[in-house]
Amino acid sequence: MQKANIINSNEVVGERPGYKHTKLGWIPEEWKVISLKELAVIKRGRFSPRPRNDPKFYGGDYPFVQTGDVSNSSNYVRSHSQTLNEEGLKVSCLFEKGTILMTIAANIGHTGILAYDMACPDSLIGIVCGKSVDNQFLNYQFNYNQKRIEYLAPAGAQKNINIEFLAPFKIVTPPIEEQKSIAQCLLTWDTAITKLNKLIKTKQKRKKGLMQQLLTGEKRLPGFNGEWKEVSLSNIAKRVTRKNTELNDNVVTISAQKGFIKQEDFFNKRVASSTLLNYTLVNRGEYCYNKSYSNGYPMGAFKRLDDFDKAVVTTLYICFRLKENVYSNFMNQFFEAGRMIQGLMRIAQEGGRAHGLLNIGLSDFFGLKLQIPSHKEQTAIAQILNAADKEIQLLQEQLKQLELQKKGMMQQLLTGKRRLINN
Structure with missing residues (x-):
């Protein structure tokens, strides 16, 4: 692969030396x-x-x-x-x-x-x-x-x-040799993006394996051998039915893949202020269960509010906060791993998928049984899984930066705003 230097042609108003004007904008004279x-x-x-x-x-x-x-x-x-x-x-x-x-x-x-x-x-x-x-x-x-x-x-x-x-x-x-140089330059970014994508998928697969082992008790961390206890969801959580009396207008919806996102971004519309009182107000760290099933979440999704201090959600969601006898970071991983799916399948009523929502009663929901370890073991497990998440998030940020760099390079190189000069 030939080595190439990038030279920049600054945008100017009017005539541009070495450039000509076309229907697709200013391009180099030989293009x-x-x-x-x-x-x-x-x-x-x-x-x-x-x-x-x-x-x-x-x-x-x-x-x-x-x-x-x-x-x-x-x-x-x-x-x-x-x-x-x-x-x-x-x-x-x-x-x-x-x-x-x-x-x-x-x-x-x-x-x-x-x-x-x-x-x-x-x-x-x-x-x-x-x-x-x-x-x-x-x-x-x-x-x-x-x-x-x-x-x-x-x-x-x-x-x-x-x-x-x-x-x-x-x-x-451009001339064929410059085309090849441009393609090779952009291919360098693509190669890096492909490698990073592969690494992210490997890390995600590894984390999924850790969740399967650590959140089921299949694999125990050193120093922990006590029996896990069976509890009802009502033993560790309390329903949140807080009315939006302050008329908070930060209306969010649950995206199974992305968590809580602003409803105006998701549906491209705002909720009228006259109806805000009918929404449930949730605070940072509280959970909502969306009974709507989607790809990867066959029995709906549990999500914790992490990105906002306060938000309001539809009353179709079941909202709750955790009691002090459990560690929230552990339960967040527990829910995300799909550990509630089997229980939800048992309580979802036959043929009860009206309007895309599972028909799940409140008493059945809070009566769901789950096996959890001691608070200390919960903390240790959560630390490992959260560290894996952090590593993946950092890699995803790197990927986003690479993709932005590539986008910028395409805009510059494919229009002739920047040129590659072969040595």
Whole structure:
């Protein structure tokens, strides 16, 4: 890989020495604005059989990629959902390694470069680069311009685009050697991001294993061998029914994946002040149980209010505070590990998922049984699991910074605001 230096061209009003003005903004004089059809051959994928799931076409040696495989890829498409046999290949379209695939329905404009030959359906198009464009560079341009690509879709119930709309799409294009240098520079960031993502997943998997061992008593910490006690939730928690008499307007909702978030951010709307009195006021450190089930939380989610001193929530949530005979950090891990799922399954009434909410009575809820260790062992377990969380959070912050850096570099390099000069 060639070494490159970055030089900056400051924005100026009016004329810019060494730059020219185009419909896509100021670009270096030797760069061009070229339509996609001039840079590459564009071909739509194909899979004509109906019904699509007819087994006679599947189970062979030809990888069959789907839109999800492309959307979930990181630069290169390295996995496939299904395989086709010879009969399946006859009614599909095989693209060679190095082809850029783009999603053209639902999630429009997601792209990835094929790591090996794959067949694909008509919800994807294949873009085969000509000699004047580098496939990695073009793929980064697609990433950077995804919003522009989305705008190509005609208005309708289900957005989609076709080759007719995509072919004239304009691409800012430097000389081929500079394209390759830009792609290699951005690939450095992507490599670091991929490695950090992998490390985070490893740490999360390890933490999940620790939770399974430590929160069930399967593995005991040194110095602890006492029996765990069975208690009812009512023995360690007291319901919170505090009315919002102060008309606090910090309305939050529970996202199973993210915890408490402001309702205006989640639903893009505010709650009228006249109805705030009907909400429950919760304080920092208190818990809410959301009876709505979601991915990864089949029996609803328990969340502790950590990010706000006070907040108000819907009365559909069951709110409670813990008594002093348990350690809150332990119970927070206990709830997050899904240790209440089996009990909730037993008390959820048959067919009681009205409006997406589990039908769980208050007395049954607070009567739930759970096995917990001594307060001292709770503290020791929580310290280990919280340390694992902290490590993961720090890595996630590093990942966020890398992604921001990459975004900034794309904005600079792919527009020519910064140039790479090869040594």
